[in-house]
Amino acid sequence: MTQNAMNQTYERFAMQILENYDSAPYPALIGMQSRGVFLAKRIQAAAKKASGMHLDFGVLDITFYRDDFRTKLKMPEVKVTDIPFDLYDRDIVLVDDVLFTGRTVRSAMSAILDYGRPRSIKFCCMVDRGHRELPIAPDFVGVVVPTKENEEVRVRVLEMDSEDAVDVVEMTSDGGEV
Amino acid sequence: MIAVPKEYQFSQKHLLGLADYSRDDIAYVLNQSERFREVLDRPVPKIPTLRDKTIVNLFYENSTRTRMSFELAQRRMGADVVNFSASASSVSKGESLRDTIQNIDSMKMDMVVVRHKSPGVPHYLTRCVDSAILNAGDGAHEHPTQALLDMFTLQQKMGSLEGLKVAIIGDIAHSRVVRSDIIGLQKMGAEVLICGPSTLMPLYPETLGAHVSYHLEEALGWADVAIALRIQMERQADVPGRIPSLGEYHQEYGIKMEHLDMFPDLKIMHPGPINRGVELQDAVADSDRAFILDQVTNGVAVRMAVLYLLSGSSESDASSRGVASGQTSK
Numbered sequence: 001m002t003q004n005a006m007n008q009t010y011e012r013f014a015m016q017i018l019e020n021y022d023s024a025p026y027p028a029l030i031g032m033q034s035r036g037v038f039l040a041k042r043i044q045a046a047a048k049k050a051s052g053m054h055l056d057f058g059v060l061d062i063t064f065y066r067d068d069f070r071t072k073l074k075m076p077e078v079k080v081t082d083i084p085f086d087l088y089d090r091d092i093v094l095v096d097d098v099l100f101t102g103r104t105v106r107s108a109m110s111a112i113l114d115y116g117r118p119r120s121i122k123f124c125c126m127v128d129r130g131h132r133e134l135p136i137a138p139d140f141v142g143v144v145v146p147t148k149e150n151e152e153v154r155v156r157v158l159e160m161d162s163e164d165a166v167d168v169v170e171m172t173s174d175g176g177e178v
Numbered sequence: 179m180i181a182v183p184k185e186y187q188f189s190q191k192h193l194l195g196l197a198d199y200s201r202d203d204i205a206y207v208l209n210q211s212e213r214f215r216e217v218l219d220r221p222v223p224k225i226p227t228l229r230d231k232t233i234v235n236l237f238y239e240n241s242t243r244t245r246m247s248f249e250l251a252q253r254r255m256g257a258d259v260v261n262f263s264a265s266a267s268s269v270s271k272g273e274s275l276r277d278t279i280q281n282i283d284s285m286k287m288d289m290v291v292v293r294h295k296s297p298g299v300p301h302y303l304t305r306c307v308d309s310a311i312l313n314a315g316d317g318a319h320e321h322p323t324q325a326l327l328d329m330f331t332l333q334q335k336m337g338s339l340e341g342l343k344v345a346i347i348g349d350i351a352h353s354r355v356v357r358s359d360i361i362g363l364q365k366m367g368a369e370v371l372i373c374g375p376s377t378l379m380p381l382y383p384e385t386l387g388a389h390v391s392y393h394l395e396e397a398l399g400w401a402d403v404a405i406a407l408r409i410q411m412e413r414q415a416d417v418p419g420r421i422p423s424l425g426e427y428h429q430e431y432g433i434k435m436e437h438l439d440m441f442p443d444l445k446i447m448h449p450g451p452i453n454r455g456v457e458l459q460d461a462v463a464d465s466d467r468a469f470i471l472d473q474v475t476n477g478v479a480v481r482m483a484v485l486y487l488l489s490g491s492s493e494s495d496a497s498s499r500g501v502a503s504g505q506t507s508k
Contacts, residue, residue, distance in 0.1 A: 061213070063227075064217070064225035064226070064227045064255075065225065065226060065227075074187060074188070074189070074490055075188070075486060075487055075489065075490040077210070078210055078213040078214075078486070079213070080213070080216075081213070081216060082216075110226070114220060114221070114222040114224070114225070115220060115221060115222070116221055
């Protein structure tokens with residue numbers, strides 16, 4: 001996926017998310033660490049550009065809520081969480097780069113519910129690569145990419161990876177690229 | 179945030195003292211503590227991160243705030259907590275430390291927080307059991323979480339530890355806080371001065387590696403921040419004659435309002451519990467230039483961070499849970 005295609009997707013997300021809202025409070029975006037944060041920022045910018053609407057924006061790190069860090073030897077670094085608005089009775093759109101097993105989104109929902117009681121939570125992702133392990137479905141999807149278990153979907157963003165792109169990479173069993 | 183090299187990995191298994199922690203280890207713990215500090219301000223200040231962990235607080239010496247702070251940190255992260263205090267246990271029936279800890283270990287504790295009057299007990303425990311050991315104060319040796327919360331508070335309030343001048347005032351000889359503070363602050367690039375009456379100084383104060391002064395005003399004039407230490411009444415009784423009276427100590431080494439006026443940029447900290455009218459004048463303890471209550475709140479966050487970071491170390495073989503794979507879940 002190229003930068004151009006990604007930009008069109010942000011614009012589509014903005015339109016879809018704002019559909020049916022003609023007055024405030026508009027839905028609020030919460031980007032998931034790390035790359036979801038940058039995708040959410042782009043959607044926020046696209047909404048501003050298309051309709052002049054300002055969407056509240058927050059950042060969520062789900063490390064505290066993960067169910068998989070017991071399987072690793074090192075405790076993962078905890079990143080910033082910053083939700084600078086009141087979630088109560090708001091419509092929330094969670095934004096992440098890739099939807100895979102669904103476990104990260106599950107954790108994110110637990111985390112959000114600890115901040116307050118939103119009216120609704122929807123989920124937006126750039127890539128849905130399948131292989132769900134939990135009953136979770138995205139509300140807004142960039143592209144659906146059928147993948148094999150040993151492939152990795154890499155969403156790259158300018159701020160972290162010096163380019164905007166989406167690639168599918170096949171991995172060997174020891175974690176190297178084919 | 180304090181800069182840490184990109185390739186840095188936290189790999190400590192215990193927290194016995196800051197002497198064993200590198201500058202990067204300390205910086206990493208302080209940075210991670212900020213994340214846990216944020217949790218304490220949430221509407222639901224509770225996270226499930228340690229819900230599969232059981233932690234024992236093994237207190238052979240009295241403590242109110244350190245024990246409460248550890249217990250709160252543990253409960254905020256969903257851990258199961260068992261409290262043990264020597265006065266109300268089989269220790270009073272004559273059980274040895276080693277037997278006690280081995281019994282506790284048989285009950286499958288993941289982490290042990292220990293306070294003991296003898297220096298070296300936490301270190302000794304690492305040789306008896308597999309659990310992660312956290313030192314909550316051993317004799318006059320170290321009190322690492324107190325030093326970490328002092329540094330976290332200094333970083334938060336003063337912006338940086340690099341080049342900061344910290345004067346520690348009071349009973350230097352009996353204090354474990356001083357030792358951890360000096361080790362930690364110096365690793366982080368701060369300068370430390372110790373000050374107190376010569377009867378409360380260790381025999382060779384310069385071996386601690388800090389500046390030494392016997393004059394309160396000289397110390398306060400030099401410092402950005404003064405940490406006043408508690409005069410340990412319970413130890414004064416054992417060692418009569420170290421100070422003539424509490425009133426005289428206050429006269430010579432108590433920080434008073436006139437000092438805050440004399441040094442308008444000086445800030446005050448105290449590890450607690452305060453003896454009002456001894457180390458600090460009432461009004462100084464309550465002044466907005468004292469960070470004492472911030473220290474208490476930050477203590478919970480720092481202890482959460484340490485518990486979190488060490489909770490991985492008791493799992494020597496993650497694959498035994500039958501869930502390990504290289505694949506990260508998305």
